[in-house]
Amino acid sequence: MTLLEIDTVHAGYARSTVLHGISLTVPRDGVAAVLGHNGAGKSTLLRAAAGLLIPSRGAVRLDGEDVTRLRPHQRVARGLAYVPQGQQCFPQLTASENLRLVADGRPDGRAATDEALDLFPALRTLGHRPAGLLSGGQRQQLALARALVTRPRLLLLDEPTEGIQPSVVAEIEAAILSLTRRGGLSVLLVEQHVGFALRAAAHYHVLEAGRVTSSGVGGAGAEEVVRGVLRV
Structure with missing residues (x-):
């Protein structure tokens, strides 16, 4: 079952469109990873999901409810938490x-x-x-x-391993896996650390220039596929 649905979302800043009709889902009690190079639109996607950026087209649904026009605090009241980039x-x-x-x-x-x-x-x-x-x-x-x-019921994480020493990356990965296995929490994980993301996520989506260009199931074998798509 799905907890978060991003449905054909277009969003950006002023006259610049960053997301071009993105659609993806986050499973209930599971992790979905979004991967891509800098500038692909990953952080913009999380801002749209969190309510910090209102899409020009498309819809954001949380547990079946259309929350596209709800303000961030209203989404928080419905069980969303957002951890932005930068250890804030x-x-x-x-x-x-x-x-x-x-x-x-x-x-x-x-x-x-x-x-x-x-x-x-x-x-x-x-x-x-x-x-x-x-x-x-x-x-x-x-x-x-x-x-x-x-x-929260849904945790949005933007680059949680950026600039972090490997030992702490392992602790963060273990915490995420522990929480989702316990039940009651879904995670949308934006990440450039491919190995970490695919170990944590049941599903992945690759963004390029504001579009989903590849999706699949995480786990064994997925890392080679994603690295090939990203050319890393």
């Missing part, structure tokens, strides 16, 4: 304060925070440290943990 955090606040900003006011905020920290235990010992002083990998874990505190 509030640098002057501690790691714990970054998490409390999301948890406060939620009836299950403390339990959700504990569950997120179980996935990234290094953050427990770094809670007192200003987020701006964390390493890139630690900030990315913090950004993911903060999104998970909202208990």
Whole structure:
């Protein structure tokens, strides 16, 4: 079954169209990966899914509901969480304060925070440290943990392994797989790290110049196919 459907979406900025009729789906309790070179439209696709960019044509459906015209906070209320590129955090606040900003006011905020920290235990010992002083990998874990505190049904991840050391990439991959195997979470993963993406994803889509040029099933054998399509 499908949780997110991107249906013939055209979107861009001002008079520049970046996405040209993109259609893809994210399975319920599964991972779909979007791969492509810089400038292919991957981040624009996530912005359209998150509600930060309204398509000029086409539709975005979340669990069967047309959310194309809904604002980002309305999509968040329906179970969407977005982790943008760049290990974003509030640098002057501690790691714990970054998490409390999301948890406060939620009836299950403390339990959700504990569950997120179980996935990234290094953050427990770094809670007192200003987020701006964390390493890139630690900030990315913090950004993911903060999104998970909202208990999303759909997690949009934009290049979560960019500039991250291999050991942390492995931890992020393990966390994503653990969450989706547990059930209740779907992930749309935008990634340039082909191996990571195809290990995590049940399905993949390759973007080139704002169009889906190849789709398939992840797992064994898919990496060679995708590398051939991307010429990497």
